[in-house]
Amino acid sequence: MKEQADSSGATGYELVRLFSALSNLHRLRIVATLARESVHVSQLARQVGLSRPLVHMHLQRLEAAGLVTGRLETSDDGKAMRFYEVAPFAIHVTPELLVSAAETLELDPEPTPNDRKEQP
Numbered sequence: 001m002k003e004q005a006d007s008s009g010a011t012g013y014e015l016v017r018l019f020s021a022l023s024n025l026h027r028l029r030i031v032a033t034l035a036r037e038s039v040h041v042s043q044l045a046r047q048v049g050l051s052r053p054l055v056h057m058h059l060q061r062l063e064a065a066g067l068v069t070g071r072l073e074t075s076d077d078g079k080a081m082r083f084y085e086v087a088p089f090a091i092h093v094t095p096e097l098l099v100s101a102a103e104t105l106e107l108d109p110e111p112t113p114n115d116r117k118e119q120p
Contacts, residue, residue: 010097012105018091021065026050027058031086034068038085059084 010018021027029048033039039047045055062068070084 010101012101012103015098015101018065018067021061021067024058024061026054027062030055030058031062031067034084034086038083040073040081040083042081044084 022031026048030044033044033047041052041055041059044059045052048055050058059068059070063070067087067089068084069087070082073081073083075081
């Protein structure tokens with residue numbers, strides 16, 4: 001069984017990455033679709049009505065935030081297919097969590113490049 005990700009000890013940058021990943025309507029639809037079943041990228045693109053390259057971009061953002069995981073499988077005809085599924089996670093936002101996360105923003109010397117730039 002997979003370990004469930006928990007936001008309770010998250011740094012400010014981790015919370016920003018998490019909330020930013022979920023703040024996009026396409027990524028929210030992708031997470032909702034993957035919560036129902038594990039699917040390969042082509043099927044996921046059809047289900048959410050987006051192009052495969054756009055779905056890949058959104059999946060990279062979700063994977064970086066720890067919300068989805070991907071795995072390669074080989075089809076019957078020998079093609080490699082990338083399947084994605086939702087990673088177990090729980091988000092319990094409290095004022096105390098936000099205070100402790102915000103305090104880490106002052107302590108971190110430099111955000112990483114992913115923390116600085118906003119992606120679609």
